[in-house]
Amino acid sequence: MVTLTPTQDKYLPYVLAVALFMQILDATILNTSLPQMAQALGESPLKMQWAVISYALTLAIFIPISGFLADKYGTRRVFLYAIIIFCIGSLLCAASPTLDFLIGSRIVQGIGGAMMTPVARLILVKSYPRNKLLTVMNFAVIPALIAPLVGPVLGGYIVQYTSWHWIFLINIPMGVFGFIMGKKLVPALFEDTKRLDWTGFALFAAAACGFTLAVEFGSQTGRGFYGLLLGLGASLLIGAYVWHAKRRAAPLFP
Structure with missing residues (x-):
């Protein structure tokens, strides 16, 4: 069990909650905006579903090794790199000129997301004593429960009043905040692997x-x-x- 500073103890769950919210939001925000994206990219709406599937498949493939990477290279390093990869993937998605490019960009996003969510939970488990863990975990998971409800509504508003590119660009300020705060607050935890x-x-x-x-x-x-x-x-x-x-x-x- 790592010894947290008072600042880490108070604010670390907020950082991890932002990461969880950002990753899960991106899994659902596309659902209501696919028709408009299909029209903009000149593709069939049915084919656009692969932009959702590719993200889900990437999560399924890479989540199993996230714990190994965190133990080997440290929770802070893996968490921060995950945010960077996720934001790069978001920028590439926003700049996608074709569906194939978008699918490839969603895979990059998925690699970052696959490292963010489980590593964030791992950090909580290793950082807080058992008598505080349930409270902290519940606080961090609440955004993960809200994101699937907010995602489709937010995606619909974005494509109606701005453009579909902002579905991905809204990740950037959240990612920058998560990276800055994560660098200050996330402990570097290692395990023998x-x-x-x-x-x-x-x-x-x-x-x-x-x-x-x-x-x-x-x-x-x-x-x-x-x-x-x-x-x-x-x-x-x-x-x-x-x-x-x-x-x-x-x-x-x-």
């Missing part, structure tokens, strides 16, 4: 992708069968991961 379990990472990431696509296809008319197949395949991959983890000394997840 062994080699990354690449086999486990591949199995778990593939399973997470399968479940994500299964939910996406299952919600689309005429694609329910594909969703079912993906769900079954992902379940088999999870089973394979459990079998692998029981036979490895240092699995990705015990």
Whole structure:
């Protein structure tokens, strides 16, 4: 358990709450603005859904290794780099001239987001005693509960009164604030790490992708069968991961 200064103890949850809000907001803010973005980019509204799916898939792939990276390189460094990558991805999204460029930019965003959210929670777990952890965790998670409700409404207002580019540009001031405050307040925590379990990472990431696509296809008319197949395949991959983890000394997840 790290010893926090009084300033860290008081304000650290605010910094992490901003990061959680920013990442989860971006997962939902596009939903109501896709038709306008499709028109601006000259694409079919149905194809625009890949701008949402690519972000979700990137989160599913990279979240499993975020804890390993935080333990190896330090929570502060990984958290700050995550904010930088997320903001760069946001700028690239706003500057996207085509759908393909937008999808690639959303992947960059997703890599940053995949590191921000779990590392922020890890920092809280390692920084506060058990008797304060529940209160602090609840405070930091409240923005994560609000963001899915605010995202679609905010996205609709932005495209109606400004332009779709601001859906991504609003991340920049939040990111700058999070970076400045994070540099001052986030503790640098390390843990002893062994080699990354690449086999486990591949199995778990593939399973997470399968479940994500299964939910996406299952919600689309005429694609329910594909969703079912993906769900079954992902379940088999999870089973394979459990079998692998029981036979490895240092699995990705015990």
